[in-house]
Amino acid sequence: MLKRILTITLGMAVGSLIALGLLHWVGMLGLGPAPKLDDSSEYYREVLALVEENYVEGGKVESDELTRAALEGMLRSLDPHSDFMRARDYSNLQEDLDSEFGGIGVQIEGRDGDVVVIAPIAGTPGERAGILREDVVK
Numbered sequence: 001m002l003k004r005i006l007t008i009t010l011g012m013a014v015g016s017l018i019a020l021g022l023l024h025w026v027g028m029l030g031l032g033p034a035p036k037l038d039d040s041s042e043y044y045r046e047v048l049a050l051v052e053e054n055y056v057e058g059g060k061v062e063s064d065e066l067t068r069a070a071l072e073g074m075l076r077s078l079d080p081h082s083d084f085m086r087a088r089d090y091s092n093l094q095e096d097l098d099s100e101f102g103g104i105g106v107q108i109e110g111r112d113g114d115v116v117v118i119a120p121i122a123g124t125p126g127e128r129a130g131i132l133r134e135d136v137v138k
Contacts, residue, residue, distance in 0.1 A: 044070070106131055 105124020115137040
């Protein structure tokens with residue numbers, strides 16, 4: 001019985017060593033998951049550590065805030081439409097977009113002291129009531 005337990009334990013140890021060796025070689029050959037991403041992450045960590053160690057006002061460095069600012073800058077550099085949002089801001093945006101709007105559903109503007117309809121919005125009470133472009137609201 002003891003011989004069987006030792007054989008199983010030895011087999012598990014050898015299997016683990018082989019698996020770790022394969023993972024090491026895969027990493028060295030650059031075949032693992034996103035080696036560039038790992039390099040970039042490590043570079044960011046190094047810079048953040050340097051800032052935390054050497055910033056003039058040492059105790060005032062907030063790693064979380066610096067990371068958020070870095071993410072915001074990274075995404076803004078892509079194009080004018082990309083931006084980083086905190087989870088609560090995204091949740092508020094989704095809530096605003098999902099909510100219903102009140103009113104009759106027309107776009108208006110002020111002209112010479114009058115309120116003039118620019119356009120009724122399709123499928124709204126204003127459109128169903130027959131409000132047309134250029135109608136003056138009295």
